[in-house]
Amino acid sequence: MNARIRILLLALVVAGAACSLAEEEPAGPGPATAPSEAAPSSSIRPKDRLVDPRRNGLELGFGEFAITLEAQEIRPGPVTFVIRNGGRLVHGFEIEIAERGDNSGPGSSHDDGLKLEGPAFGPGETVRLATDLPPGVYEVECFVAEHDDMGMRATLFVRRGAPLVRVESPAARPDRVEIGDFAFAPRTIEVPLGSEVTWENTDPTPHTVTGRDGGFDSGTLDPGSRFAATFDRAGTFAYFCQIHPTMRGSVRVVATG
DSSP states (O other): OOHHHHHHHHHHHHHHHHHHHHHHSOSSOOOOOOOOTTSOOTTSOTTOEEEOTTTTOEEEEEETTEEEESOSEEOSEEEEEEEEEOSSSOEEEEEEEEEEOOOOSSSOOSOTTOEEEEEEEOTTOEEEEEEEEOSEEEEEEEOSTTTTTTTOEEEEEEOTTOOOEEEOOGGGOTTEEEEETTEEESSEEEEETTOEEEEEEOSSSOBOOEETTSSOBOOOBOTTOEEEEEOOSOEEEEEEOSSSTTOEEEEEEEOOO
16 A cells, blocks of 8 residues: 555544544534433423322212212222212212223223222211222212212223323412312412412312401302412411311411511
8 A cells, every 4th residue: 555545544534533523522502402212201390290090099079969080080900999078968989880991901800780889978077998990981979869960970981091190299389279079289288478379169069268267258169260368467277168168278377587
């Protein structure tokens, strides 16, 4: 190999190395690289988490005259129903399969006539019933005479791949209270002096937000309605729902500085 060819090959090697370095270390800021498929979705904030609604029991709220479900869809398999009576009357829990789904996989041991019934329970009481549900469509009702005809019925879908529930960090909404499943959530909220607290009724039935000391009262809050109250005194302010008195909550107001 003559000297001219060796010089040409050396020049090509040097040029290739320079290009490689330029690709690895760009001269200035460039566009952000696309996240890999394994990267978490940006739609879920760091403090949010996805939780199977069956975990720690599937919450159901019973009251006059509606039934609320923590989730409309769950995955097949073991589940414990946690049924709370937020009303004034005695109620009773009943679940019955209405339409059979694909019975392969977990939770396929029941026959097509699956029906589960709990004991009657009074205002403020909670019952827990464990079972194993195969895929299908289920009707949830209150078995007390005529309560189902008055609106105390709901539909639960059990299917593989049912969505998990995003649980919002309590810190993300420090001055908001959700009325759902015949309960105030969070039941106790702490805010600085002078804060405005907002309640939103997400239940399918009316509620009230009524202060024990008479300091505030929302009147009847229809489904989807909101109520706000400003707290300019420090202390703890208890409240309840006049329609469903077992629903209770409190606002703790603290002076800052």
